[in-house]
Amino acid sequence: MMVWLLMFVCGALLVDSNKPKFCINCKYFIKPPGGLNEFAKCSLFTLENPKYLIDGVHRNSNYRYCYTAREFDNLCGKNATKYKKRYTWKNNSTFVDM
Numbered sequence: 001m002m003v004w005l006l007m008f009v010c011g012a013l014l015v016d017s018n019k020p021k022f023c024i025n026c027k028y029f030i031k032p033p034g035g036l037n038e039f040a041k042c043s044l045f046t047l048e049n050p051k052y053l054i055d056g057v058h059r060n061s062n063y064r065y066c067y068t069a070r071e072f073d074n075l076c077g078k079n080a081t082k083y084k085k086r087y088t089w090k091n092n093s094t095f096v097d098m
Contacts, residue, residue: 020080021083023070024037024040025085025086026085026086027086027087028082028084029042029043029086030042030043030060038067040065040066041060042063042066042076044069044076045076046062046063047062047063049061069082
């Protein structure tokens with residue numbers, strides 16, 4: 001019985017690890033103003049912008065698109081190597097998985 005339970009738990013962990021990591025659930029995800037997620041940006045990968053060097057303000061145009069970051073392995077890649085799970089506050093002041 002105990003062996004069966006151990007195999008079930010290990011199998012459940014393996015199935016969970018095979019799920020893709022979606023940018024929309026990442027803490028670096030920036031939702032676009034129009035609401036179309038295909039134009040979402042990633043706050044982890046900044047672009048050099050001369051305006052930032054003048055006033056130090058990060059603008060939405062200073063970030064790479066999510067699809068660009070996921071396309072190249074030296075950025076985040078298909079396996080989402082830089083992915084960090086986003087958490088949110090629930091009404092009773094506890095962290096909740098998104």
